[in-house]
Amino acid sequence: MSEIKDDLRYTEDHEWVKIDDDDASVAWIGVTDYAQSQLGDVVMVEVPSVGDEVSASDAFGTVESPKSVSDLFSPVTGEVVAVNDALEDNPELVNESPYADGWIVQIRMSDPSELDGLMDAEAYAAHVEKAEED
Amino acid sequence: MSPVRTPLYDVHTRLGARIVDFAGFEMPVQYAGILAEHQRVRERVGLFDVSHMGEVRVRGPEALDVVNRLVTNDLHRIRDGRAMYTCMCAEDGTIVDDMIVYRLSAEEVFICVNASNRATDFAHMQAYAEGDATLEDEGDAWSQIAVQGPAAPELLGRVFGPELAALKPFRIREAPFEGATVYYATTGYTGEKGAEIYVPNAQAVALWEALEREGEDLGVGAIGLGARDTLRLEMGYCLYGNDIDRTTTPLEAGLGWVTKLDKPAFVGKDAIARQRDAGVPRRLVGLEVSGKGIPRHGYPVLHEGQAVGAVTSGTRSPTTGRDVALAYVPSALAEVGTELAVDIRGKAKAARVVSVPFYARL
Numbered sequence: 001m002s003e004i005k006d007d008l009r010y011t012e013d014h015e016w017v018k019i020d021d022d023d024a025s026v027a028w029i030g031v032t033d034y035a036q037s038q039l040g041d042v043v044m045v046e047v048p049s050v051g052d053e054v055s056a057s058d059a060f061g062t063v064e065s066p067k068s069v070s071d072l073f074s075p076v077t078g079e080v081v082a083v084n085d086a087l088e089d090n091p092e093l094v095n096e097s098p099y100a101d102g103w104i105v106q107i108r109m110s111d112p113s114e115l116d117g118l119m120d121a122e123a124y125a126a127h128v129e130k131a132e133e134d
Numbered sequence: 135m136s137p138v139r140t141p142l143y144d145v146h147t148r149l150g151a152r153i154v155d156f157a158g159f160e161m162p163v164q165y166a167g168i169l170a171e172h173q174r175v176r177e178r179v180g181l182f183d184v185s186h187m188g189e190v191r192v193r194g195p196e197a198l199d200v201v202n203r204l205v206t207n208d209l210h211r212i213r214d215g216r217a218m219y220t221c222m223c224a225e226d227g228t229i230v231d232d233m234i235v236y237r238l239s240a241e242e243v244f245i246c247v248n249a250s251n252r253a254t255d256f257a258h259m260q261a262y263a264e265g266d267a268t269l270e271d272e273g274d275a276w277s278q279i280a281v282q283g284p285a286a287p288e289l290l291g292r293v294f295g296p297e298l299a300a301l302k303p304f305r306i307r308e309a310p311f312e313g314a315t316v317y318y319a320t321t322g323y324t325g326e327k328g329a330e331i332y333v334p335n336a337q338a339v340a341l342w343e344a345l346e347r348e349g350e351d352l353g354v355g356a357i358g359l360g361a362r363d364t365l366r367l368e369m370g371y372c373l374y375g376n377d378i379d380r381t382t383t384p385l386e387a388g389l390g391w392v393t394k395l396d397k398p399a400f401v402g403k404d405a406i407a408r409q410r411d412a413g414v415p416r417r418l419v420g421l422e423v424s425g426k427g428i429p430r431h432g433y434p435v436l437h438e439g440q441a442v443g444a445v446t447s448g449t450r451s452p453t454t455g456r457d458v459a460l461a462y463v464p465s466a467l468a469e470v471g472t473e474l475a476v477d478i479r480g481k482a483k484a485a486r487v488v489s490v491p492f493y494a495r496l
Contacts, residue, residue, distance in 0.1 A: 040152075040360070041169040043450045044428055062479070064428055066168045066364050066449050069479075088426075 002034035002128060005099055009115055010124035011075045014038075016099060017118060025112060027076050030103040031063060031094060034128045040065040042094040047083040047105055054080060054107065056114055061104065063094065072104065076114045082106040140185035141277050141338040149356050156359060157249035159186040164358040171361035172452040175324055179283035180357035181345055184330070185338065188252035189276045190259060192243040194267030201235060201243045203400050204262055206384055206393040214239050217304040217321050220392050222255065223402030227383045227409060231255050232374055234321050236306045241267075244306070244317065246278075246330075248374045262401050277338035279331050281345060282365075285352040286328030292348040293341075294318060301329075312337050323362065325369040325491060368451050370420055370460065370490025376431055377418060377446040377460050385414045386462065416443065417468035420490040421459045421476065427483035429459035429476045436475040436482055437467055445476060451492055458492045459485070 008016040014035035020026035036042065044064040054060045059071040060080075083105050086093060094102040109115075119127060137155045146153060151162035162183065164171060174180050192201050198209045207220035216237055222230045231251040236244040247255045256271045263269055281290055291299030294309055298318050301307065306319040317332035333341050346354060363373065372378045372387060383406055384393040395407050423429065429448030434441040448459035459476065467474065472487040 040164060041167045043169070044426065064450075066452070067163075067360055069428075069430060 002032065002037055003099070004032070004034075004121050004125050004128070006121045008099070009075075009118035009120060010127070011073065011118055012127065013073045014128075015072065015075055017075050017115065019115075020106070025108050026081060027078070027107050027109055027115070028103050029075060029105050029107060030098055031072070032124075032128075033098050034131070035063075036095045036098045036102070039063060039070060039094075040067070042091045045084075045087040045091050045094060045104060047087065048080050050080055050083060052080045054078065074107065075118060076107055076109045077111055078107040078109040080105055081108045140183055141335045142183040142185060142279075142342055145339060145342055146183065146356070151356070151358060154359075157186055157252075159249060161186060162356065162358040164360045165356045168358070168360040168364060169452050171355065171357045172364050174353065174355045175283045175326055175357055175361065175365055176453055177284065178353035178355075179281065179285040179289050179328070179349055180355055180361075181342060181349075182280040182282065182357050182362060183278075183342070184280050185277035185335075186249035187278055188247040188249060188255065188271070188273035189332065190245045190247060190256060191270045191272050192245065192263075192267050193241060193270070194265075195241060196265035197241050197243050197267040198237070200263050200265040200267040201245070202397065203264055204259055205233070205235060206389075206400060206402070206406075207235070208394040208397045209235065209237055209243065210397070211394070212237055215305055215307065217306055217319055218392075221378075221384045221389055222258065223384065223400075223406065224258070224380065225402055225405065227402040227405030228380045229374070229378045229382055229384060229387065229389075230258050230380070232372060232378060232389070234319075236317070236319060238306065244332075246332075250375055275334065276332050277335050279333060279338070279341055279345065280322060280324075280328065281331065282322050282324040282326045282328035282357075284327060285349070285354075286326065289345060289349040289352055289354060290318075290329055293344050298329075312340050316341070323371060324365040325371075326365075363447075364449050364452055367447050367449055367458070367460070368453055368492050370492065372418070372460070373447060382418075382462075383409055383414075385409055386416050387418045414465055416462045417465050418446065418460055418462055419468050420488045420492060421445070421461050421474065421485045422488045422492065423457035423459075423476060424484040424486065426457060427476065427478040427481070428457045429461070429478065429485070433459075433479075434477040435461045435463055435485075436477055437463075439482070441477070442467060442474075448476075454493045456492065458488075460490075463487070
């Protein structure tokens with residue numbers, strides 16, 4: 001059973017969102033434990049550049065395994081304020097620590113109310129369970 | 135039709151495999167993970183369930199020539215008990231399949247074909263076989279376990295004895311196992327030492343478990359189709375359906391070395407000879423991306439900004455960390471060192487033609 005954090009919000013595409021502890025307009029984004037286990041070994045992560053504008057549900061990057069390329073979809077609209085440079089040389093951080101060291105981008109949200117449309121932990125757990133049945 | 139399970143299916147689920155449908159078979163794509171499995175084969179020893187592959191037996195007074203007329207390579211160049219890699223072509227010279235042909239004797243040839251082509255290969259063989267020999271599709275009778283890695287000979291010796299463990303590459307022998315007879319063949323798809331063992335279905339699990347047991351202290355582990363693909367790609371070996379198919383000839387695919395145009399008629403010979411005489415227009419080459427960017431099947435290959443070819447297989451090489459690919463390019467651009475680029479999802483990444491295998495074996 002994959003790990004799901006209670007204090008995060010989740011998307012249908014298996015990304016997680018965490019509000020920054022110090023700046024409530026900044027959202028940290030990564031992929032969930034379920035996502036990394038489905039992907040297999042992450043060998044490359046393509047991230048946007050700091051300063052890029054993204055809209056909710058835009059594809060803003062990719063996560064690659066030896067066999068596949070998966071798009072990352074932005075859960076929120078806003079400006080990219082940080083990307084995880086460590087993933088350049090250590091993409092396996094996404095597998096090893098998907099909720100912490102494997103974070104992918106930070107976005108300054110232009111519309112924090114978009115978070116209301118995301119799933120909480122309970123809803124995401126149900127979503128994963130259904131995905132595993134299919 | 136629902137996918138079929140090999141006799142080793144329960145072993146795979148016991149080992150926590152992720153199962154996928156491959157060529158109509160439920161096969162393990164990975165267990166611990168592709169990178170770990172790849173490394174295990176390069177550094178220790180891995181076991182592969184390749185029971186989904188097909189087998190055809192050609193038997194009769196003219197077995198050798200019947201097969202020689204179907205394939206591009208020449209069975210008269212090898213002795214009994216030897217194996218040979220070859221293509222089998224259609225009349226237009228394009229590749230129907232690539233396969234390993236085992237010359238058991240002058241009257242008996244055993245052929246291993248790709249899982250995805252079992253039905254088309256047998257139908258093709260039946261349609262084009264000429265001469266006094268019978269063809270039997272034995273795909274359903276055989277399971278197959280590949281044992282590959284630097285520690286493979288040691289492991290194989292423990293199960294099959296020192297003589298077979300010391301067998302040189304591209305040989306095949308019968309061997310006893312638990313009251314049955316297996317074919318022990320020193321062939322493989324990884325570039326490492328080892329064997330592929332054709333075992334009757336009833337003994338498949340016992341053989342796997344014997345290898346697991348005997349190999350524990352050698353670091354043996356199960357290897358899925360995902361790592362099988364990265365291993366063969368590092369070696370530059372073709373995968374039917376990706377690098378070779380009914381649009382490619384052996385000369386284009388760099389398989390001229392298994393195409394003996396000096397032997398008598400074989401299916402596709404005339405078309406291939408015509409292409410040789412006219413000039414082969416494109417070649418399958420190895421590419422290495424200069425920076426980072428993983429080429430994938432279908433990505434365009436660029437020369438001076440123009441699309442000139444396409445990637446057929448690509449990955450990040452687990453052994454070297456380099457991003458590599460096999461791709462078709464015009465023959466004029468096929469020389470090692472040629473500077474090209476790969477269009478990776480809209481971005482042109484510089485790449486160079488390199489020789490294969492993609493890494494030097496120390």
